[in-house]
Structure formats: structure tokens, C-alpha cells
Amino acid sequence: MDILKGLLGRAGNHGDEGFLTVGEVSLSATQLIERADAVASRIRGARAVGICANSSADTVVSIVAALRAGVAAVPIAADSGPAERAHVLCDSSAEAMLGDHPWDDVGIESVSLDATGSSLAHSTQHDLDDVALIMYTSGTTGAPKGVLIPERAMVACVDGLADAWQWTPEDHLAHGLPLFHVHGLVLGMLGSFRHGNPVTHTERPTPEGYAHAASKGASLFFGVPTVWSRVCAEPTAARALAGARAIVSGSAALPVSVFHELESLTGLTPLERYGMTETMITISTRLDGDQRPGHVGLPLKGVETRLRGDDGELLEHDGVAIGTLEVRGTTVASGYLGRPDATADAMTSDGWFITGDSAVIGADGMHRIVGRTSVDIIKSGGYKVGAGEVEASIAELPGVAEVAVVGVADPDLGQRIEAVIVVDAQGSIKEADVIDHVANQLSIHKRPRRVHIVDELPRNALGKVQKAQLRSRLEEAQ
Numbered sequence: 001m002d003i004l005k006g007l008l009g010r011a012g013n014h015g016d017e018g019f020l021t022v023g024e025v026s027l028s029a030t031q032l033i034e035r036a037d038a039v040a041s042r043i044r045g046a047r048a049v050g051i052c053a054n055s056s057a058d059t060v061v062s063i064v065a066a067l068r069a070g071v072a073a074v075p076i077a078a079d080s081g082p083a084e085r086a087h088v089l090c091d092s093s094a095e096a097m098l099g100d101h102p103w104d105d106v107g108i109e110s111v112s113l114d115a116t117g118s119s120l121a122h123s124t125q126h127d128l129d130d131v132a133l134i135m136y137t138s139g140t141t142g143a144p145k146g147v148l149i150p151e152r153a154m155v156a157c158v159d160g161l162a163d164a165w166q167w168t169p170e171d172h173l174a175h176g177l178p179l180f181h182v183h184g185l186v187l188g189m190l191g192s193f194r195h196g197n198p199v200t201h202t203e204r205p206t207p208e209g210y211a212h213a214a215s216k217g218a219s220l221f222f223g224v225p226t227v228w229s230r231v232c233a234e235p236t237a238a239r240a241l242a243g244a245r246a247i248v249s250g251s252a253a254l255p256v257s258v259f260h261e262l263e264s265l266t267g268l269t270p271l272e273r274y275g276m277t278e279t280m281i282t283i284s285t286r287l288d289g290d291q292r293p294g295h296v297g298l299p300l301k302g303v304e305t306r307l308r309g310d311d312g313e314l315l316e317h318d319g320v321a322i323g324t325l326e327v328r329g330t331t332v333a334s335g336y337l338g339r340p341d342a343t344a345d346a347m348t349s350d351g352w353f354i355t356g357d358s359a360v361i362g363a364d365g366m367h368r369i370v371g372r373t374s375v376d377i378i379k380s381g382g383y384k385v386g387a388g389e390v391e392a393s394i395a396e397l398p399g400v401a402e403v404a405v406v407g408v409a410d411p412d413l414g415q416r417i418e419a420v421i422v423v424d425a426q427g428s429i430k431e432a433d434v435i436d437h438v439a440n441q442l443s444i445h446k447r448p449r450r451v452h453i454v455d456e457l458p459r460n461a462l463g464k465v466q467k468a469q470l471r472s473r474l475e476e477a478q
């Protein structure tokens with residue numbers, strides 16, 4: 001497989017030991033391939049397999065096994081609750097779970113990674129356009145949608161990033177991001193497997209974990225802005241990264257103050273890049289180019305971008321005009337699983353993907369992300385969370401008459417999920433119950449951090465909740 005080219009190239013070679021390290025577990029490239037191939041033969045022909053994507057070497061083995069077998073892998077958040085995983089498993093038609101998982105409600109067989117049996121003699125023939133991953137992402141309303149990610153998109157993305165960052169087999173990548181999202185999985189793991197560099201997963205993206213990886217020779221670090229601001233809050237850990245070649249931030253806006261702090265503590269100017277689950281990474285600053293705070297750089301090779309104004313007109317790239325960013329290129333995924341309506345809505349008639357992000361493009365091509373066009377998409381700690389999904393979960397609780405969920409500016413998380421609830425006449429509700437309900441049913445990271453009980457929600461003349469106003473009120477009150 002093209003995305004595993006570097007991994008396969010390393011396997012069997014002298015010096016492939018320690019190619020993958022996750023916490024205390026270390027596998028050579030050969031061991032990783034052998035473990036994956038031993039199970040790949042058992043799932044060949046399946047439509048899709050679910051993987052409880054905790055931060056472990058087993059998760060990586062499972063993903064490689066699915067890729068080698070030509071079966072779509074469905075990474076499921078390890079902290080997902082029963083409602084979320086039931087949706088993901090049913091929607092993706094996963095036929096089995098690959099590897100261990102703690103869930104007793106999945107209703108499909110589990111394929112053990114310890115299984116012995118005939119090993120895969122060679123990987124399954126497949127097309128670059130076949131779906132390799134189905135990754136779930138939240139929208140403004142409804143349950144998360146499955147993004148159909150072909151190998152083609154992943155290869156184009158990580159090759160574009162190699163060009164921008166001078167990423168080579170000589171690098172040693174370290175990160176501790178979740179393995180059920182593009183950032184941690186596609187860039188952090190599969191990018192390394194494409195380019196053939198060793199990779200260390202620190203299990204959690206802690207400052208201590210990153211400093212430890214640096215002491216073991218890691219040269220390239222990935223993190224979301226929350227991770228980088230936490231690293232800066234521990235200057236000793238931050239200074240430990242000073243010997244690295246590059247540090248990269250993405251998944252949300254890196255505050256300018258954190259950019260400068262990182263620079264002064266590590267001596268490295270952070271690279272910033274922008275992307276989406278649906279498009280992979282499309283824009284990045286370049287190691288040999290301008291790394292300007294507050295800017296996410298230039299389109300990767302093979303990617304085009306443009307801006308569209310509120311009246312549907314295309315806007316100038318003049319560093320002033322703000323419009324909705326549209327992207328086109330090989331990195332764009334094939335669509336949403338079983339949702340031709342949503343796929344069509346996300347694309348223009350001439351084949352550009354509508355990101356839903358507001359941006360400015362300078363005459364020099366530099367991109368600046370200004371915000372989301374919808375208040376109903378929240379970015380918290382780099383996780384995208386749809387307000388509608390959290391509202392639907394809270395509305396299930398007895399006593400809730402009305403609920404609105406918003407993302408309030410937060411110095412640590414970028415945005416903090418807060419719920420505003422109107423309780424029905426006889427009802428009463430406790431903040432902790434609301435938080436636990438969402439954490440248990442959806443995912444822990446989707447839980448509101450605060451709950452406010454109010455008499456009424458602000459509505460406009462048409463009865464629509466005025467979320468922007470609600471968010472401003474909460475931000476002013478903090």
C-alpha cells in the first residue's frame with residue numbers, strides 16, 4: 001500500500017527496531033507488519049471493522065491490519081458512550097471489532113490480535129480510491145457523519161506536508177494525540193508509515209511526555225493549541241524541545257501569545273497548518289517560508305483555495321476580504337457515508353469543498369482563519385463538537401424544557417462547551433447530572449464544562465435561539 005510505503009521499506013532492514021513506540025511498548029517495523037498481517041488474513045473481505053482507538057500499539061496494529069486487508073477501518077473514540085458507538089457501528093456497517101475493547105454492547109464479533117493463523121502472504125490488491133478509513137465528524141445538527149477517506153487523500157496530504165516541512169525518514173516524530181482523528185492517526189501515524197520515520201506516541205499529550213520523547217531523540221512534534229499552551233506553562237518541559245527540528249500546531253487556532261512563548265522557550269518557530277477531517281490538511285506554513293503568527297500558510301501541493309462572499313461572489317485575495325473558504329484537490333475525501341444529501345450540500349457545483357470556515361487570503365497567498373461561519377460548531381481542545389448533538393443528548397434528561405449549547409472562549413481549550421437550560425415547571429436538574437449524562441452517552445470530551453439554568457433563552461422574532469448573543473453574555477459574565 002502506498003500509505004505504508006516507508007514502513008514496508010523499513011521492515012526486514014537492519015535498524016528497524018523501535019520504529020513504533022507507544023508508551024512502554026516498542027515494535028520494530030517488521031514486528032508491526034507481522035502482527036498486522038497475522039490478523040489481516042482473518043478480516044479480508046469484510047466491509048468495515050470497528051477499532052476501539054485507545055492510545056496503544058494494538059490500535060496501530062489494528063489500523064495497519066485493516067489497511068493490509070483492504071478493509072475500511074472505523075476508529076471509535078475510546079471514551080465514547082453507548083449512544084455514540086451504537087450510531088458509529090450501525091452507520092458504518094462494521095462487521096467485527098478488531099482488537100480488544102471494554103464494551104459489552106457492540107453486538108458484533110471481536111477478532112483478537114493474538115490470533116494465530118495463516119499470515120497474509122501479500123496485501124490485498126486495492127485501488128487508491130477505495131475507502132481506507134471511515135472517520136466520524138460532528139456537524140451542526142444530528143449525529144456525527146462518517147467521512148469516507150480513500151488512501152489517495154491520505155497520501156496526497158502527507159506528501160504535501162513532507163514538502164512543506166522537509167519531513168524525511170531521518171525525522172523521529174512524537175505526539176500524544178488521539179488515534180481516532182486525522183491529526184493523531186493520519187498525520188501522526190500513517191504519515192510516519194508513508195515517510196519511513198520512527199514514531200513515538202506518548203499516550204497522552206502531556207508536557208512531560210513530550211519532554212521525555214525529546215530526551216529520546218524525537219525531532220518533530222505535533223500538537224493542538226491546548227497542548228502547546230500547556231507545554232508553555234511548564235517551561236522546563238518546553239525548553240527540553242529546544243533540540244528538535246520542528247514543532248507543528250493544528251486542529252484549532254494557535255493563539256499568537258502561545259506562538260511567541262513557544263518560540264522563546266524552544267527557539268523554534270512553530271509551523272501551523274489547517275485542515276478538516278473531510279479535506280485532510282490543505283494549508284500549511286513552510287519550513288523554508290514565512291511562519292507568521294496567526295497565519296496558517298499556503299495551500300499544499302495539489303490543493304487550490306478560494307473565498308466566497310455572503311452574496312455568493314468570489315472574493316479578492318487581498319488580505320482584507322473575509323469569506324467562506326473553499327478548497328479543491330486530491331486531499332479531499334470522497335463524501336459522507338450514506339449521506340448523498342450532506343455530501344452534495346458540502347460541495348459547490350464545480351467541485352469545491354465548502355469548509356464552513358471564514359478566512360482571509362493575502363496577495364502573497366498567506367491564509368488566515370478568522371472563525372467558523374456557524375456558532376453551532378464548537379472547537380474544544382482541538383475536538384470538533386456539534387452543538388446540536390450535545391443539545392439532543394441533554395434534551396433526553398427529565399426536567400429539561402429547552403436547551404442551548406455554545407462554545408465560550410477559554411484560555412486553555414480555545415472554546416469551552418457550556419449548556420444553558422430552561423427547566424420545566426415541575427422539574428429540577430443538577431449540573432453534575434447533565435455533565436455526566438453527556439460524558440457517559442456521547443464522549444467524555446463532548447461534556448459541557450458548565451451548566452447554567454435560566455428562565456428563558458434569548459430568541460429572535462422568529463423564535464430562533466440567538467446563540468451568538470448567548471455566547472457573548474456568557475463570555476462577558478466570566
Ligand code: MCA
Nearest residue numbers: 177178181182183226251275276277381382383436439445
Ligand atoms: C472529567 N472526566 C470525566 C468527567 N469529568 N470522565 C467522565 N465523566 C465526567 N463527567 C475525566 C476524564 O475521564 C479524563 O480523565 C479527564 O477528565 C480529562 O478529560 P478531558 O477533559 O477530555 O481532558 P483534557 O485534559 O481537557 O484534554 C485536553 C486535550 C484533549 C489533551 C488537549 O482535548 C485532546 O487530546 N485534544 C486533541 C483533539 C484532536 O486530536 N483533534 C484533532 C481533530 P483521565 O485523564 O484520568 O482519563 S482532526 C482535525 O481537527 C483536523 C483534521 C486538523 O486540522 O487536525
Ligand code: AMP
Nearest residue numbers: 250251252253273274275276277369384
Ligand atoms: P475537524 O472536523 O475536527 O476535522 O476540524 C476541522 C476544523 O478545525 C476546521 O474546519 C477549522 O475550523 C479547525 N481548524 C483546523 N486547523 C486549524 C487552524 N490551524 N487554525 C484554525 N482552525 C483550525
